Amino acid sequence: MALVSFAASLSLPIAVAAAAAAVRSRAVVLRRAMSSSSVSAAAPARVGVVQMTSVGDIDANYATCSRLTKEAAAAGVKFLCFPEVFSFIGSKDGESVKLAEPLDGPIMQRYCSLASESSIWLSLGGFQEKGPDDSQQYNTHVLIDDSGKVRSSYRKIHLFDVDVPGNMVYKESRFTAAGDTVVAVDSPFGRLGLTVCYDLRFPELYQCLRFKHQAQVLLVPSAFTKVTGEAHWEILLRARAIETQCYIIAAAQAGKHNEKRESYGDSIIIDPWGTVIARLADRLSTGFSVADIDLSKVEAVRTKMPIAEHRKFDSVWKSSSL
Template sequence: MKIAALQLCAGPRRDENLARARALIAEAAAAGAELVALPEYFCLMGWRDQDKLDIAEPPGEGPIQAMLAEAARSHGLWLVGGSLPLREGLPAAPGEPPRRARNTTLVHGPDGQRVARYDKVHLFRFDDGERRHDEAATLEPGDAPVAFTATDRRGRAWRVGLSICYDLRFPEHFRALMQPAPCDLLLVPAAFTVPTGRAHWELLLRARAVENQCYVLAPAQAGRHENGRSTWGHSLAVDPWGEVLGQLGAEGEGLLLAELSAERIAEVRRQLPALDHRRLG
């Protein structure tokens, strides 16, 4: 199964971001991708953290979700919508945006129907004296990992586990995704900061692949955004032995293609049956 990670440098205007994402999805489809994954917040990198609340959509409504459904249907592929802000419940007051939202991955199947939803469980906080980020100021966490099954055009089923960015630092999240059956592919859409990305991005992605003996695909935000923030980029594809299959650069848009091989997964798990040797969950 051919898969694709899309790298973006999103800005503060939603509709422009959706148009760029839509163009890259079409490019991936033309290259033969059957599953395409967008990065975290592909739809907006606002001037302020609170800007995401202004475009937060109720489940099943709004232009962001409509674009994802239409793109999946028109290209006949599995589309993993990186992440977007979804709101739950009532707004803070009539006509006002919600005080907090969920950072959510939505997956649409080749018929355009939504097949999975994952709300980011681990909310990022970072302060090195110069840069400070605190997702909990605008977001509320999810409470469970989510996996779904994608069937390729030859009829093979692939189990796919979902995560978002900071989840990458919590190996127990990915261990939970390996139950009751192991995943074939783990997805990590992200908008990693430059200091944390430089130190840990590739290291952690390869570790998650090795630990779980499956493929990892990580589509990322990349470069200097209009709001002044910089993200690490380097969208990555890793195989079950931890070998890097492909990587994009630190700046701007891009398309990374990789191929899933059931034989490679089986080979790694047969030679070193670590998943069968677990004793602590």
């Protein structure tokens, strides 16, 4: 009798624990189902990625951007992504600082009007925004919606101060102030994570955008050098897509801008599995490539490979010293 009573006393907490586990399991399934149904309810969105060769002429660059925007809108694109320094690439040190403007200045207002007239969202990576003083600018990624409103902006955090082997010395911080804020924003194309060029080499930024800011699409407007692009461009982009299970839209500068500067090109769009789903026919031409962003694919990849549930970094990893 005592043995039966003891067994019965054990079975109660075991049954309670089992029931609690079942409830938790059902809750996880329900959250996934709700998330999947809400994401898949949205139709795939057509997006475009631009490749261009900006020069030291604001009007000429705007003419190129305007033409590509109108062509993309006519092709059904709802969101068009331009590369870093889309509006101006100078040939002399400090030239861009003199042209830097606030985001409500006339240069950006032209692009706001372009977005509104074309009924299209624009990602404008690497605008020369007026900095904290007259000697500095910000390298700013600007997001404009289809009504012509600046929806969000991100100031590049990681500045390109390097001596590229076989190339030249770059010192972006000489005229550019670094940003200090991670930016993600909701849009009709999913939750967008904003970055710029050299940020690509710092995976912790992309991990933060995915796991702390719930990004689904990561934007990487760039002007990679020819040397670094040949070595690392595609592999870094595909790695960021795989690690975060996000779409990547990477608009790139291409070709020779002047006697001193040349960019690698190769504008591409990558899906959450790490597959390149759009790119231009070559690395030098000016134009755009198109793909459909389907957020149900983001959810499918994350459900089948649930790294967010397996991730230990925030709660387990601890630093140690000897």
